[in-house]
Amino acid sequence: MEALAIGSAPPRLGIAAQIRHSHLHRSKTLATAAPLRLVAAMPMDGPAGGRGHAPLRCARAETDSEDAVATSSQSSQTQSAGSADATDQGNGVPVADAAAADVAGVDGIRIRRRPVTGPSVHYVGPFQFRLENEGNTPRNILEKIVWDKEAEVSQMKERRPLYMLKGPLDNSPPARDFVGSLKASYDRTGVPALIAEIKKASPSRGVLREDFEPVQIAQAYEKNGAACLSVLTDAKYFQGSFDYLEAIRNAGVKCPLLCKEFIVDAWQLYYARSKGADAVLLIAAVLPDLDIKYMLKICKILGMAALVEVHDEREMDRVLGIDGIQLIGINNRNLETFEVDISNTKRLLEGERGQTIAQKGIIVVGESGLFTPEDISFVQNAGVRAVLVGESLIKQEDPGKAIAGLFGKDISPVSVA
Numbered sequence: 001m002e003a004l005a006i007g008s009a010p011p012r013l014g015i016a017a018q019i020r021h022s023h024l025h026r027s028k029t030l031a032t033a034a035p036l037r038l039v040a041a042m043p044m045d046g047p048a049g050g051r052g053h054a055p056l057r058c059a060r061a062e063t064d065s066e067d068a069v070a071t072s073s074q075s076s077q078t079q080s081a082g083s084a085d086a087t088d089q090g091n092g093v094p095v096a097d098a099a100a101a102d103v104a105g106v107d108g109i110r111i112r113r114r115p116v117t118g119p120s121v122h123y124v125g126p127f128q129f130r131l132e133n134e135g136n137t138p139r140n141i142l143e144k145i146v147w148d149k150e151a152e153v154s155q156m157k158e159r160r161p162l163y164m165l166k167g168p169l170d171n172s173p174p175a176r177d178f179v180g181s182l183k184a185s186y187d188r189t190g191v192p193a194l195i196a197e198i199k200k201a202s203p204s205r206g207v208l209r210e211d212f213e214p215v216q217i218a219q220a221y222e223k224n225g226a227a228c229l230s231v232l233t234d235a236k237y238f239q240g241s242f243d244y245l246e247a248i249r250n251a252g253v254k255c256p257l258l259c260k261e262f263i264v265d266a267w268q269l270y271y272a273r274s275k276g277a278d279a280v281l282l283i284a285a286v287l288p289d290l291d292i293k294y295m296l297k298i299c300k301i302l303g304m305a306a307l308v309e310v311h312d313e314r315e316m317d318r319v320l321g322i323d324g325i326q327l328i329g330i331n332n333r334n335l336e337t338f339e340v341d342i343s344n345t346k347r348l349l350e351g352e353r354g355q356t357i358a359q360k361g362i363i364v365v366g367e368s369g370l371f372t373p374e375d376i377s378f379v380q381n382a383g384v385r386a387v388l389v390g391e392s393l394i395k396q397e398d399p400g401k402a403i404a405g406l407f408g409k410d411i412s413p414v415s416v417a
C-alpha cells in the first residue's frame with residue numbers, strides 16, 4: 001500500500017511529474033474520477049514560504065502503560081494498517097499509513113477524514129501550484145473543518161506531545177460533574193437543563209457577537225441559571241479559543257465546561273482536560289464506533305463526560321449500540337448543509353429508540369435552532385432533558401437575561417430555590 005504520509009519538505013518535481021505524482025495518490029475508489037484541474041499557480045514568499053501544510057499523520061495505537069488505552073484516532077483502521085510502514089516520529093506517536101486511516105464508509109460515515117488524493121498544494125521551484133480534484137476537494141463544510149483539524153492537531157501534537165500533557169494532569173483539580181449538574185438542574189427547574197454556548201461566530205451564521213467577552217458572558221450565563229457551559233475552541237471557523245476555556249475556568253465559574261471542538265484524535269481529549277474541560281463533544285458523523293469507544297474510555301480515565309452527537313437515525317442506532325454512553329446530543333442542524341429543523345429531535349426519539357434511551361437512563365440533549373419557550377417545550381415533550389443553545393442567547397444585548405426569555409421563566413438558582 002502506498003503511504004500518503006509526507007515530510008515537511010514537499011518533493012520538488014516538474015509539473016508533469018507533479019500531475020503523475022498526484023495520480024499515484026489517487027485511491028482505488030477514485031480511479032474514474034474527473035481529471036486533475038490546475039487552478040492556481042503563485043510564487044512562494046521566500047524559500048520556506050507556502051510550505052506550511054502539515055504532514056499527514058495519524059496516531060497509531062499508542063499504549064499507555066498506566067491506563068492501557070490506545071490514544072489513537074481511527075483505531076480500527078490504523079490497527080489493521082500493519083506496523084511495517086509505521087515509524088516513530090520522536091514524540092511517541094507512530095505514523096501510520098494515512099490512506100488506510102480514511103474513515104469514509106466505515107459505520108456508514110460519509111465524511112472523509114483527509115484528502116484521499118493527497119494535498120492540493122504542490123511546489124515547483126519558487127512556485128506553489130494548487131491541483132484540485134475530487135479527492136482533495138472537501139465535499140461540505142464538515143469535511144473541510146475536519147481536514148483542517150487533522151492538520152492543526154498534527155502540528156499541535158508536535159509542539160506538546162502527550163507526555164507533556166499528562167504529567168500536569170495528575171496534579172490538577174478533578175473534572176466537575178457535567179452529567180450530575182444537568183440532572184440537578186432538571187430536577188430543580190422542571191425544564192431542560194441549559195448548556196449555554198459561548199461562541200463568537202459560526203460557519204452558518206458568521207459573526208454572532210462583535211463585543212465578545214467570554215468570561216463575562218460565562219458569568220452571566222451561570223448567574224441566570226445555566227447548568228453547564230459549552231465553549232467553542234475552534235479558531236478558524238468559530239473564532240473560538242482554548243484560552244477562553246482556560247480563562248473561564250480560572251475566573252472561578254463553577255458550571256462544568258464542555259469543550260466544543262471537532263475531536264479527531266484522542267490527544268485532543270488530554271489537551272481539552274489540561275485546559276479545564278469537564279466534558280467533550282464526540283461527533284458520530286466523524287468518528288467510527290471503535291474510536292467513540294476508545295475515546296469514551298479515555299474520557300472516563302480523565303473524569304470527563306462525553307456528549308456524543310448524532311443527527312440522523314443511522315447515527316442514533318450506532319450510538320445506542322455502544323455501552324457506557326450517558327449523554328446523547330441530537331443536533332437539529334445538518335452539519336453538511338446547515339439546514340436546521342427542530343422536529344429532527346422528535347423524529348429520533350420516537351418509538352423504540354426513545355424506549356431504549358429511557359431504559360438505558362441516557363440524557364438526551366437537544367441541540368441547535370432553539371429560540372422560544374415553545375421550542376423548549378417542543379423538545380422537552382419529545383424527551384430531551386437538556387438543551388444546548390448558542391445563537392438565540394449570544395446575539396441578545398444581555399445574553400444572561402435572555403435565558404429567562406428563552407424558557408418563559410426565570411430559572412436562576414436564586415429565583416427557583
Ligand SMILES: O=C(O)c1ccccc1NCC(=O)[C@H](O)[C@H](O)COP(=O)(O)O
Pocket residue numbers: 141142197199202203204205331333335338367368369370388389390391392
Ligand atoms: O453552527 C454552524 O454553522 C456549524 C457548522 C459546522 C459544524 C458545526 C456547527 N455548529 C455547531 C452547533 O451545532 C451549534 O453551535 C450548537 O448546537 C448551538 O446551535 P445554535 O443554538 O443554533 O447556535
